[in-house]
Amino acid sequence: MALTDTAIRNTQPRVKPFKISDSHGLYLLVNPRGSRLWRFKYRYNGREKLLSLGSYPLVGLKHAREKRDEARLLLTDGYDPSAEKQKRRRQEFLEQGISFSEIAREYVEKLRREGRAAQTLRKLDWLITLAEPHLGTFDVKEIEAQDVLVVLRSVEAESKFETATRLRSTIGAIIRYAIATGRATQDPTLALKGAIVRPRKQHRSAILNKRGLGGLLNSIDTYSGEPKTGIALQLLALLAPRPGELRLAKWEEFELEDRVWRVPEERTKMRRPHRAPLSRQALACLKELDLYRGKSNLLFPSGRNWRKAISENTLNQALRRMGYNRDEMTAHGFRASFSTLANEAGQWQSDAIERALGHVEGNDVRRAYARGEHWEERVELSQWWADELDSYRELARDDV
Structure with missing residues (x-):
């Protein structure tokens, strides 16, 4: 039996939702809280589907029947009313425009x-x-x-x-x-693509020979500026982190008894947590740095605001003060120094060196199998590198 407006108005909600049918698949769904929603039930490609037609009384009985009949015409022409409704909404959304x-x-x-x-x-x-x-x-x-x-x-x-x-x-x-x-x-x-000038790829400057690096380390040891900045440069050389990872480091990330630095994923370029072994020399630097520790949880708080870390330029400016221009050495260049000299030594797996640098294997297939951190080898590599840096210092002193 077809619905009437009077019958709809007199219908009262029940404890559970219920339907009151009209004709040709149209019905009104009455919810316990009183809302009345028009639905059109139909079959398309053998599947039963529902199309929402609005709520009563905003959409009256006559209007609901008109919407039902429009949907039935679409079905006659071979179109799915629900898909057509979504397509129309997308088009309307697109036509609205947004800056x-x-x-x-x-x-x-x-x-x-x-x-x-x-x-x-x-x-x-x-x-x-x-x-x-x-x-x-x-x-x-x-x-x-x-x-x-x-x-x-x-x-x-x-x-x-x-x-x-x-x-x-x-x-x-x-x-x-x-x-x-x-x-x-x-x-x-x-x-x-190809319409603008392609920039020449420029590698960050780095010292890649032992004597040159030893000379820089000796200069850092006698750095006359802020002591914490000198220690930061020493840690850059020892640990080869990205400068931002060290600059923003917090004391809570360092487990001194276990001799490990855990860099949280939100601060790594690859968005993966990274851990670095601490050599004896790195531990000594951290213990010295602890003497300058104030109320900040940052290793290297700004002198102007202890809640913020030193600026991005602080470490590079320190290198300039020591006489190294931007074409000779950068804070990021310590990574290239480590990578080059560790690979040239020929006693460490390249994968271990890459993991030490926090790099992720670029080949998807190889990455699926090469998931190890090479931790034990990296612990040995870390101490070897710290001892090598000490030997480079001596090498540079012999040349003076």
């Missing part, structure tokens, strides 16, 4: 929730500020390759070729996020 700046903020927030490093997010924010003056108010789905090229050319004009390359990648990532979330349909940055 590049709004999508960029969403994208950054997504990466923040994923636990990306604060430094990574700061760089991303900075790159976005380069794009926003031109692209910020653009509807993200209407951005074309030429629009992006205008932004890249303005950066390129200042000979910042590496920045232009990174900016293209960042804009592309933001637009692909818009595509994945239904706000755009194509990535215009794909058409710009």
Whole structure:
């Protein structure tokens, strides 16, 4: 029997949800809390499906029947009403438009929730500020390759070729996020491959010979600046970490009795926890550093604000004070020094050296099988390297 408005108004909720049927698959679902929801039951490709048609009384009986009949016509033409409804919603969503700046903020927030490093997010924010003056108010789905090229050319004009390359990648990532979330349909940055100057790959400067490295270590030993900065440089040489990993290190990460430093995953480039064995010399550096320990939990707090770590430039500036220019040595260069000289020694597995550097195997198949940390060998490697550095000091002194 077909429904009437009077019958619907007189229907009272029950303890459990129940249906009152109309005709041709249309019914009203009455929930215990009083809501009344229109549903259309149908079969498509042999499967029973449901289509939501709205709530009563916002959608009245007559309107619900009209929606049902529209769905039945789609079925007659071979279309699934539910799929067509979703397609229409996506199209409406796309037509609403949303600016590049709004999508960029969403994208950054997504990466923040994923636990990306604060430094990574700061760089991303900075790159976005380069794009926003031109692209910020653009509807993200209407951005074309030429629009992006205008932004890249303005950066390129200042000979910042590496920045232009990174900016293209960042804009592309933001637009692909818009595509994945239904706000755009194509990535215009794909058409710009080869359109901007490719930057020359520059390796960070490093001292790769024993005498040269020994001379630097002697200079660090007599460093006249902030004592904690000198100790930080010694630890960079001994442990070969990424400078940011050491700069932001906390005392709680060091297990001195077990002689291990545990770097949490949120601070590693590969987003995996990393542990490094501590040699006798590294332990001595940490014990000396403890003499300068204040109320901060950071190993190297800023002199201006003990809650924050020293700046990114502190360690490189210390090298400059000692007379080493940027073409000779950088804070990151200690990693290359360790890698080069440890590999040249020929007594350590390359995998152990790579694990010591916190690198992850690039080959997917090989990585699936090479999961070990080579810990015992790395413990020996760590002490060998610390002793080698001492011998390099002596070697450099003999040349004076």
